[in-house]
Amino acid sequence: EVHLLESGGGLVQPGGSLRLSCAASGFTFSNYAMTWVRQAPGKGLEWVSLIRNDGGDTFYADSVKGRFTNSRDNSKNTLFLQLNSLRVDDTAVYYCARGGWASSIDSWGQGTLVIVSS
Amino acid sequence: EIVLTQSPGTLSLSPGERVTLSCRASIRLSGDHLAWYRQQPGQAPRLVISDASNRANGIPDRFSGSGSGTDFSLTISRLEPEDFAVYYCQQYGSAPYTFGQGTKLEIK
Numbered sequence: 001e002v003h004l005l006e007s008g009g010g011l012v013q014p015g016g017s018l019r020l021s022c023a024a025s026g027f028t029f030s031n032y033a034m035t036w037v038r039q040a041p042g043k044g045l046e047w048v049s050l051i052r053n054d055g056g057d058t059f060y061a062d063s064v065k066g067r068f069t070n071s072r073d074n075s076k077n078t079l080f081l082q083l084n085s086l087r088v089d090d091t092a093v094y095y096c097a098r099g100g101w102a103s104s105i106d107s108w109g110q111g112t113l114v115i116v117s118s
Numbered sequence: 119e120i121v122l123t124q125s126p127g128t129l130s131l132s133p134g135e136r137v138t139l140s141c142r143a144s145i146r147l148s149g150d151h152l153a154w155y156r157q158q159p160g161q162a163p164r165l166v167i168s169d170a171s172n173r174a175n176g177i178p179d180r181f182s183g184s185g186s187g188t189d190f191s192l193t194i195s196r197l198e199p200e201d202f203a204v205y206y207c208q209q210y211g212s213a214p215y216t217f218g219q220g221t222k223l224e225i226k
Contacts, residue, residue, distance in 0.1 A: 035215075037163075044220040045155075045163065045206050050213065059213040062119070095162060100210055104153035104168035111162060 002026045002107040004096045009112030016086050020112055022079040022096030030054070030074040033101035036081050038092035039111075046092070049081065050100045064090075086116045120144055120209050122218035130226040135197050139221045141190045141207035151211035154183055154192045157220075158203045166205070167192060197223070 008020040022034070036048040049070040050059045058070045069082040079096055093111040121144040131137055141152065150170040155163040165174040167183035170190055180195040194201055202225050207218040 037217075044204075045157075045208075045217045047208070047215045047217055050215065059215075061214045100215055102149075102151065102210065104165055104174075104208070104210060105155075105163075106165050106168075106174065108162040108164070 002098060004098065004107060004109035006094065006096045006109045006112035009094065009114045011115045011117065012086055013118050014086060014088055014116055016116070018083045018086065018114060020081040020083065020094055020096075020114070022081075022109060024077045024079065024096075024098070027098070029072075029077040032098050033103075034072060034079045035097045035100035035105055036070060036079075037095045037097055037105070037108075038090075038114075039095070040089070040092040043092075048094070051079070052101055083114065086114075088116050090114060091116045119214055120147070120212055120216055122207050122209060122216055124205075124207060124218035124221045126221060127219075128222045128224060130224050131197055132226045133197050133199060137194050137197060137223065139192045139205055141185075141192070141218050143188045143190070143209060146187045147209050148211040150186050151209055152183075152185070152190050153208045153210065155206045155208065156201070156203045157206065158200065163206065199225075 003025045005023045035050045051070045067085045071080045095111045096109040097105040098107040099105045123142045125140045152170045154167040157163040171183045204220045204222045
């Protein structure tokens with residue numbers, strides 16, 4: 001069974017940084033592209049970033065480009081999202097998800113909440 | 119960036135009814151790379167349909183997807199209580215892989 005477990009969320013001041021992690025299990029992690037999606041409170045889903053299976057290519061939403069970095073460690077079956085220069089409107093639940101490169105997202109974690117507030 | 123517009127925003131329906139949700143893309147999608155997801159309150163989204171018309175594993179046959187190019191739809195033939203949720207379409211043909219704004223199905 002596919003299992004994705006996000007961690008690293010919390011309260012941070014505007015301009016601060018956080019590093020989110022996503023531990024994957026139940027599948028061959030290195031075979032899959034991975035995606036981050038976020039959802040602000042009471043709002044819809046927003047695609048954030050995708051990293052291909054070997055980490056060679058990454059893609060970002062314009063809203064986070066230059067501030068967020070998507071990376072992975074295939075030896076540890078772990079996905080990361082480094083969030084820098086955080087803004088109040090980055091407040092959201094951040095989901096780690098499997099797939100997304102020329103394919104739908106077929107599995108989702110339960111999300112980790114990031115709150116950006118002074 | 120491809121913009122996906124879902125309609126309507128909210129629908130009030132009764133269990134057992136049939137419903138069709140719409141998703142329109144701002145430009146033609148390559149390969150019909152469009153998915154539908156269902157999100158129940160307090161839960162993560164779940165894949166319902168991939169590649170415009172393929173039901174995901176475990177999704178009952180009352181769900182069907184159709185469309186190509188710029189116009190896509192999701193039909194639920196007989197609404198069950200668990201189907202009252204928010205539905206999102208997403209394109210994965212061209213980065214950034216955008217979502218629609220969602221359609222909420224609520225119980226009348």
